[in-house]
Amino acid sequence: MANIVIERIRKSFGAFQALKEISLTINDGEFVSLLGPSGCGKTTLLRIIAGLETASSGDIRIGDRSVVGLAPRERGLAMVFQNYAVFPHMTVYENVAFGLRMQKADQARVKSQVEKAAGLLHIEQYLDRYPSKLSGGQRQRVAVARALAVEPQVLLMDEPLSNLDALLRLEMRAELKTVLQSAGTTTIYVTHDQTEAMGLSDRIAVMHGGCVEQVGSPVDVYNHPATRFVGGFIGNPPMNFIKLPVSDGHVAAGGEHLAVPPETGDEIVLGLRGEAVELATLPQGLEMKVRVAEPMGSHLLLTGSIHDQPARVILPAFETVKSGDVIGLKLDRKRIIWLSPASGKAFPAAAA
Ligand SMILES: Nc1ncnc2c1ncn2[C@@H]1O[C@H](COP(=O)(O)OP(=O)(O)OP(=O)(O)O)[C@@H](O)[C@H]1O
Ligand SMILES: [Mg+2]
Numbered sequence: 001m002a003n004i005v006i007e008r009i010r011k012s013f014g015a016f017q018a019l020k021e022i023s024l025t026i027n028d029g030e031f032v033s034l035l036g037p038s039g040c041g042k043t044t045l046l047r048i049i050a051g052l053e054t055a056s057s058g059d060i061r062i063g064d065r066s067v068v069g070l071a072p073r074e075r076g077l078a079m080v081f082q083n084y085a086v087f088p089h090m091t092v093y094e095n096v097a098f099g100l101r102m103q104k105a106d107q108a109r110v111k112s113q114v115e116k117a118a119g120l121l122h123i124e125q126y127l128d129r130y131p132s133k134l135s136g137g138q139r140q141r142v143a144v145a146r147a148l149a150v151e152p153q154v155l156l157m158d159e160p161l162s163n164l165d166a167l168l169r170l171e172m173r174a175e176l177k178t179v180l181q182s183a184g185t186t187t188i189y190v191t192h193d194q195t196e197a198m199g200l201s202d203r204i205a206v207m208h209g210g211c212v213e214q215v216g217s218p219v220d221v222y223n224h225p226a227t228r229f230v231g232g233f234i235g236n237p238p239m240n241f242i243k244l245p246v247s248d249g250h251v252a253a254g255g256e257h258l259a260v261p262p263e264t265g266d267e268i269v270l271g272l273r274g275e276a277v278e279l280a281t282l283p284q285g286l287e288m289k290v291r292v293a294e295p296m297g298s299h300l301l302l303t304g305s306i307h308d309q310p311a312r313v314i315l316p317a318f319e320t321v322k323s324g325d326v327i328g329l330k331l332d333r334k335r336i337i338w339l340s341p342a343s344g345k346a347f348p349a350a351a352a
Contacts, residue, residue, distance in 0.1 A: 002063045002076070002153035002186045003028045004049065009058035011044055018044045019055075020210040029184040031177075033197035036207030037233070042190040043082055045207075046156050049188065050079050062154060073102075078152035080160045082190070084143035086131045092118075093127040095142050099150035117145035120175055122168075136163040141172070151183060158190040173199055194234045198222070206230045223273075224337065228344035231271050231337070237301070237312035240272045243341055244307060253331055255284040261338055261347040269339040271346065275299075275314040276335035279321070285328020288313065293323045302327075 004026040011019040019041045026032045034042045047053035049060055051072035060067050067075045078099060086095050094101075096114045105113070118124045121141040131139050140163045147155060160176075161169045177200050180187050191197050197204050198218040205215045206229075214226040225231035231239035244251040246268050251258050253270070260268050279285075288311060290304040300315045306329075313329065321327055338347045 004154065004186060005061040007059040009045065009048060010056045011048060012056050018210055022212055024205055024212060024215060026186060026188060029186055031180060031187045031189065031200060031202045033189045033191055033201040033204045034207055035191055035194060035197040035204050037192060040207040041210045042207055043158055046158050046188060046190055050077065050156055051075050077154035077156060078147040078150055080143050080147045080157040082158040084140040086139050086142050088131050091127065092123060092129055092142050095131065096145045096149050098146055103150065113149045117149040120148065120179060121145045137168065140164065148179065153186060155185050155187045157187065176200065206233060226346055228339055235273065237274045240274060240311045241339065242270045242272065242306050242309050242311065243267055244270055254286040254328055258333065267341050269341050271337035271339050272331060273335055274312050276332040277313050277329040279315055279319055280328040280330035282328040285330050288327050288329055290321055290323060290325045290327060293321050
């Protein structure tokens with residue numbers, strides 16, 4: 001078993017609290033992403049799990065054994081760093097072989113594993129080169145190949161695809177997913193790219209300011225964000241948040257009256273995914289002033305305002321809305337979430 005249990009981890013750098021109290025369990029064979037904006041503590045948490053940084057308090061268990069105090073190499077994991085440190089004095093072949101040599105693998109296994117990993121990352125043609133003669137993206141792939149070559153039980157990766165162009169990134173993402181899934185590798189994957197996290201993960205832990213705000217499957221965090229931050233960070237366009245007055249336990253959305261959760265104040269925030277709408281006639285629909293209409297090919301992206309608050313919605317490509325139009329929107333009630341204006345937290349579901 002190579003599950004990872006993170007229990008009440010805190011980390012301070014002087015007076016600054018980088019991690020506030022993080023608890024998270026990653027199951028054996030699971031792929032979990034740490035997703036969040038720059039500076040939220042992703043790398044710090046990964047380095048603590050790897051043993052490169054010491055937590056101020058809390059426990060880390062890998063495979064049911066506490067690893068606190070163990071050196072990185074005693075923790076039985078492989079890691080790809082954010083700055084993809086490759087050894088400059090070794091050829092690409094030797095870089096990829098490094099972990100296997102440490103394990104004293106025999107020559108035949110070294111060769112076959114290096115070739116396999118190099119093939120996967122498309123770096124076969126550079127095996128004899130030194131890293132200084134490679135591009136940033138190629139070096140980064142060497143670092144990923146080196147980690148995969150040892151077929152680790154636990155793999156920690158910090159933005160491993162950040163230096164690749166969009167197309168290669170997409171391809172590598174699919175390759176990684178296939179390989180790690182079939183090997184049953186327990187993986188923690190750090191990224192600030194929400195599409196990457198959505199595509200790869202069994203579960204996503206959304207981090208913000210040193211805390212984990214929500215943990216859930218990609219579909220879950222997308223459809224049921226626990227906080228305004230999560231809804232705004234995940235999805236492109238981000239979730240819309242429209243503050244509306246409450247009267248008699250209802251808000252008016254155009255001609256429709258929507259029931260809100262009990263015990264809300266006199267205002268509530270409506271959370272709405274951009275695609276959870278249909279074009280409707282006014283005044284039945286909720287009014288949106290369209291500032292810009294962008295035909296994206298697969299869909300039509302509208303930017304403007306609802307109740308004088310910024311909004312972005314997506315309509316089918318065949319709709320003929322133009323910049324400057326005022327349109328009505330019918331909301332998909334099942335997909336509405338309600339949030340507290342004060343705390344930014346979502347009310348429990350099933351109130352829509
Ligand atoms: N050694 C250190 N000393 C002081 N502060 C640090 C140190 N390492 C990290 N920090 C601070 O802790 C916070 C979290 O840093 P961390 O590197 O974990 O962020 P991150 O989520 O990985 O961001 P990015 O997406 O930019 O890589 C940041 O505010 C950073 O400035
Ligand atoms: Mg980082």
